[in-house]
Amino acid sequence: MKTLTTLGEFIFECQAEYPDATGALTSLFSSIRLAAKIVHREINKAGLADITGAFGETNAQGEEQQKLDVFANDKFKSALAARGVVCGIASEEEDHYVQFTDDHNMNGEYVVLMDPLDGSSNIDVNVSVGTIFSIYKRVSPKGTPVTMDDFLQPGKNQVAAGYVIYGSSTMLVYTTGNGVNGFTYDPSVGVFYLSHQNIETPKTGVIYSINEGGYERFPMGVKQYIKYCQESDPQTKRPYISRYIGSLVSDFHRNLIKGGIYMYPTTTTYPEGKLRLLYECNPIAFLAEQAGGRAIAANGVRILEIQPEALHQRVPFLVGSPLMVDKVEQFLKAFG
Numbered sequence: 001m002k003t004l005t006t007l008g009e010f011i012f013e014c015q016a017e018y019p020d021a022t023g024a025l026t027s028l029f030s031s032i033r034l035a036a037k038i039v040h041r042e043i044n045k046a047g048l049a050d051i052t053g054a055f056g057e058t059n060a061q062g063e064e065q066q067k068l069d070v071f072a073n074d075k076f077k078s079a080l081a082a083r084g085v086v087c088g089i090a091s092e093e094e095d096h097y098v099q100f101t102d103d104h105n106m107n108g109e110y111v112v113l114m115d116p117l118d119g120s121s122n123i124d125v126n127v128s129v130g131t132i133f134s135i136y137k138r139v140s141p142k143g144t145p146v147t148m149d150d151f152l153q154p155g156k157n158q159v160a161a162g163y164v165i166y167g168s169s170t171m172l173v174y175t176t177g178n179g180v181n182g183f184t185y186d187p188s189v190g191v192f193y194l195s196h197q198n199i200e201t202p203k204t205g206v207i208y209s210i211n212e213g214g215y216e217r218f219p220m221g222v223k224q225y226i227k228y229c230q231e232s233d234p235q236t237k238r239p240y241i242s243r244y245i246g247s248l249v250s251d252f253h254r255n256l257i258k259g260g261i262y263m264y265p266t267t268t269t270y271p272e273g274k275l276r277l278l279y280e281c282n283p284i285a286f287l288a289e290q291a292g293g294r295a296i297a298a299n300g301v302r303i304l305e306i307q308p309e310a311l312h313q314r315v316p317f318l319v320g321s322p323l324m325v326d327k328v329e330q331f332l333k334a335f336g
């Protein structure tokens with residue numbers, strides 16, 4: 001008989017595997033879980049209440065802030081500040097990092113970087129969106145104010161990472177470096193149940209995800225790979241299927257489960273790439289690798305090895321089934 005394991009029980013059981021675990025990470029996850037439930041509720045009402053539409057302000061990215069962006073940012077920020085385990089956060093919605101200055105947080109051993117509501121331009125048209133989070137141990141001494149160095153760590157230092165996808169159902173998918181597990185939310189009882197244990201992404205797939213509207217502006221290697229995907233070759237099941245939602249969490253989640261590759265290369269509009277290294281690419285890359293996938297920048301560099309230089313730094317991002325990332329990497333090496 002299939003047992004029902006809740007997210008809380010699962011995290012607690014995993015904590016038992018770490019004898020020196022202090023429970024701090026468990027407490028951190030429970031604050032993420034709480035905020036996810038609150039954001040789930042608001043997103044599912046968005047069509048009804050007057051909280052959709054532009055907030056009028058613009059965020060660090062110069063993008064008009066949707067009201068739910070601000071709502072999600074506030075909820076995750078206050079939930080993370082409530083437990084005394086996080087000394088500061090960085091967010092797509094905050095120009096600078098936010099230092100938690102009360103005593104119990106200054107002793108917090110973790111920092112969290114997040115995109116509180118990725119893909120929020122899709123909210124008004126009822127397309128799924130997501131929260132992405134990345135967790136590190138601080139490098140500055142406990143009890144002192146958090147510093148920029150705490151946030152500018154390479155992705156390989158992540159303690160944990162994950163996302164909440166607010167789709168046809170709401171799911172929380174995360175890793176602490178021991179595989180990837182997915183939990184589906186049952187709003188009728190307010191609980192996340194383990195639904196996808198030890199997710200392993202297929203070695204290859206037939207789905208490629210990219211905004212082909214930018215084709216003319218892509219590097220030649222990416223253009224050649226897209227043509228490769230579109231050629232007929234029954235042996236390799238080509239032509240592949242093009243699927244692009246315009247919401248990173250949704251495109252990545254589908255490809256993680258079914259196999260596939262997501263690409264956001266450099267374009268003339270985004271010469272550095274569009275996606276943010278710290279709170280989009282690093283957490284997704286950690287999850288991808290933990291599920292057996294790969295994540296690279298356009299020059300083939302492993303995303304998790306990149307030494308960040310700025311909070312809102314952008315990078316070109318290619319992530320997904322390992323053999324598909326290998327293939328596009330060959331095209332990039334051959335054609336640039």
Ligand code: P6P
Binds near residue numbers: 275
């Ligand atoms: P474009 C959403 O704004 C986002 O950051 C990702 O979620 C998504 O994959 C990408 O940008 C979409 O960008 O330029 O294709 O609209």
